[in-house]
Amino acid sequence: MDRTPFHNEFVKSRIRGREDDVLLMKQFMRGGGVYGSELKTQGFSGYLTELLIINYGSFEKTVKAASSWKPGKKIDIMQHSELEHSEPLVMVDPTDPRRNVAAALSLDKFCMFIDHCREFLKSPEVKFFFPEFPLPIEDKEFFEKMESRKTSQLAIVFETPDVVDDVLYPQLYKMEQAAASLINEYDFSVIKTGVWSGENETVIMLELISATLPNLKKRIGPPVWVREHAEKFKAKYEGAENVFGGYIEDGKYVFEVQRKYTTAKGLFEEQLVNSSLGKQVHQSVSKGFEVLEDADICRLKDQSFRVFLRKWV
Amino acid sequence: MDRTPFHNEFVKSRIRGREDDVLLMKQFMRGGGVYGSELKTQGFSGYLTELLIINYGSFEKTVKAASSWKPGKKIDIMQHSELEHSEPLVMVDPTDPRRNVAAALSLDKFCMFIDHCREFLKSPEVKFFFPEFPLPIEDKEFFEKMESRKTSQLAIVFETPDVVDDVLYPQLYKMEQAAASLINEYDFSVIKTGVWSGENETVIMLELISATLPNLKKRIGPPVWVREHAEKFKAKYEGAENVFGGYIEDGKYVFEVQRKYTTAKGLFEEQLVNSSLGKQVHQSVSKGFEVLEDADICRLKDQSFRVFLRKWV
Numbered sequence: 001m002d003r004t005p006f007h008n009e010f011v012k013s014r015i016r017g018r019e020d021d022v023l024l025m026k027q028f029m030r031g032g033g034v035y036g037s038e039l040k041t042q043g044f045s046g047y048l049t050e051l052l053i054i055n056y057g058s059f060e061k062t063v064k065a066a067s068s069w070k071p072g073k074k075i076d077i078m079q080h081s082e083l084e085h086s087e088p089l090v091m092v093d094p095t096d097p098r099r100n101v102a103a104a105l106s107l108d109k110f111c112m113f114i115d116h117c118r119e120f121l122k123s124p125e126v127k128f129f130f131p132e133f134p135l136p137i138e139d140k141e142f143f144e145k146m147e148s149r150k151t152s153q154l155a156i157v158f159e160t161p162d163v164v165d166d167v168l169y170p171q172l173y174k175m176e177q178a179a180a181s182l183i184n185e186y187d188f189s190v191i192k193t194g195v196w197s198g199e200n201e202t203v204i205m206l207e208l209i210s211a212t213l214p215n216l217k218k219r220i221g222p223p224v225w226v227r228e229h230a231e232k233f234k235a236k237y238e239g240a241e242n243v244f245g246g247y248i249e250d251g252k253y254v255f256e257v258q259r260k261y262t263t264a265k266g267l268f269e270e271q272l273v274n275s276s277l278g279k280q281v282h283q284s285v286s287k288g289f290e291v292l293e294d295a296d297i298c299r300l301k302d303q304s305f306r307v308f309l310r311k312w313v
Numbered sequence: 314m315d316r317t318p319f320h321n322e323f324v325k326s327r328i329r330g331r332e333d334d335v336l337l338m339k340q341f342m343r344g345g346g347v348y349g350s351e352l353k354t355q356g357f358s359g360y361l362t363e364l365l366i367i368n369y370g371s372f373e374k375t376v377k378a379a380s381s382w383k384p385g386k387k388i389d390i391m392q393h394s395e396l397e398h399s400e401p402l403v404m405v406d407p408t409d410p411r412r413n414v415a416a417a418l419s420l421d422k423f424c425m426f427i428d429h430c431r432e433f434l435k436s437p438e439v440k441f442f443f444p445e446f447p448l449p450i451e452d453k454e455f456f457e458k459m460e461s462r463k464t465s466q467l468a469i470v471f472e473t474p475d476v477v478d479d480v481l482y483p484q485l486y487k488m489e490q491a492a493a494s495l496i497n498e499y500d501f502s503v504i505k506t507g508v509w510s511g512e513n514e515t516v517i518m519l520e521l522i523s524a525t526l527p528n529l530k531k532r533i534g535p536p537v538w539v540r541e542h543a544e545k546f547k548a549k550y551e552g553a554e555n556v557f558g559g560y561i562e563d564g565k566y567v568f569e570v571q572r573k574y575t576t577a578k579g580l581f582e583e584q585l586v587n588s589s590l591g592k593q594v595h596q597s598v599s600k601g602f603e604v605l606e607d608a609d610i611c612r613l614k615d616q617s618f619r620v621f622l623r624k625w626v
Binding site for chain 2: 110118148150191192210214218248251
């Protein structure tokens with residue numbers, strides 16, 4: 001059902017004289033990176049913005065109020081709410097008491113907006129509406145950043161699936177989660193993850209404490225006195241291939257065994273396609289993907305990726 | 314008070330005809346590395362061994378019984394126990410109802426004995442009494458082991474304090490714990506720790522996942538909506554020296570800050586003397602110590618250390 005006519009009708013009569021506040025707020029939200037309710041952005045829709053101005057009365061009053069928002073914040077202009085909602089912001093639709101207009105807003109975009117409002121109130125400057133747009137990062141700058149961070153950078157690169165953004169991005173965010181889970185499951189440590197998608201190629205970025213681990217890992221067994229289990233555990237590992245040694249620690253059998261994946265790259269190359277991925281992303285990744293490490297990432301020349309990369313490091 | 318005369322008297326009359334079982338058991342315990350109740354070994358004393366044979370009747374019966382022991386195992390030959398004990402094995406002293414003869418036995422030595430008994434019962438061979446004594450490891454063999462494990466080896470070396478073993482070893486075990494705590498506190502990961510002490514030099518060994526960490530670490534702050542705390546946290550890090558960047562993640566402010574110690578060696582060099590160490594060990598460490606890494610450990614030529622090192626890797 002297209003709700004637009006009902007929304008337009010509700011807004012039209014109430015927004016008169018506040019059109020500039022709405023325009024100002026939309027640009028302010030763009031400046032904070034939180035405008036747009038597509039599944040890529042998970043931010044504020046135009047209708048939500050209009051309702052905020054109607055509810056609070058002006059741009060300034062909205063900014064002041066939002067700077068003290070907490071998750072669970074509920075606004076119900078018509079006082080006709082019929083349902084409980086679990087989203088960080090609940091803006092009950094004035095034309096439909098069961099609907100949350102802010103349902104698409106993620107927790108982080110909700111918080112980024114709060115933060116943006118607070119910073120603006122501290123020093124109201126034009127940069128909050130028109131932030132400087134970062135330049136694509138050059139190879140040399142990227143090398144310098146890597147040298148100063150001394151972390152491991154990984155880029156999983158594959159062909160961009162030919163679907164609309166609202167189908168693509170939820171699958172990319174799912175893949176981002178799946179990659180992080182995989183890496184943690186095999187004892188690597190994620191610092192952060194990110195997603196970038198261009199016309200031809202799509203990238204899942206991961207920054208790790210280290211992309212390599214030693215050959216051995218400890219397998220800690222049952223306490224020695226839990227006889228049946230302990231004996232079974234010992235029999236499994238003692239003298240087995242790829243077992244370095246065994247000893248008793250804190251009353252438990254411990255064996256030093258060969259680690260299956262000593263590099264994050266090797267782990268992805270073997271396990272990524274078995275992760276839980278969305279349909280189109282899975283199809284594309286199955287056709288082939290590449291894992292670039294550190295300096296190899298400079299293979300990617302796309303200027304919009306290079307802008308993403310500047311913010312990343 | 315010297316209890317020896319009472320112990321001798323109790324044992325003498327009851328051990329007749331079982332002297333060989335006692336000798337056999339002591340050698341069996343030596344073979345398993347659990348004989349000796351000094352604070353270095355934390356194993357079975359001679360008196361405890363004699364009481365085990367008296368209680369169970371023979372070497373073989375003791376071995377069979379011990380293979381099913383559980384921590385909290387209590388033996389009270391005179392049925393006159395007066396106190397609760399928390400040690401893994403409680404052998405109530407027949408000449409003193411308040412005393413646990415096995416008070417010095419550690420959980421791991423208790424478990425090693427259980428394991429030794431089980432293995433012996435599976436295949437009763439002479440090696441359980443006279444195990445092969447390992448040869449000192451050569452540099453080349455140590456390099457090969459390091460290459461196959463791909464972990465980081467650290468040796469903290471200092472002059473052996475001039476005190477008896479019963480004073481020294483508890484302090485060394487304390488230092489071993491302190492070193493492991495320090496390393497974990499600063500985000501490094503310990504695989505195992507060990508202690509070796511010779512006439513001139515003493516060594517605390519540590520095997521780590523990695524002896525280096527990246528320059529940055531994440532500081533995760535309060536949720537953005539906990540306004541006062543969140544603003545304080547942000548003010549502390551934003552634009553501060555040695556801060557790489559900040560963002561919002563899962564509703565919380567996160568800043569990437571400079572890590573204080575990026576090498577385990579640097580951490581020890583600066584913080585070890587501030588750790589909780591025993592008196593004589595602290596004095597010796599304060600006079601000076603050295604942290605050897607990986608191949609540098611071959612600087613230590615002591616043949617008894619090299620035997621320790623063979624078992625270590």
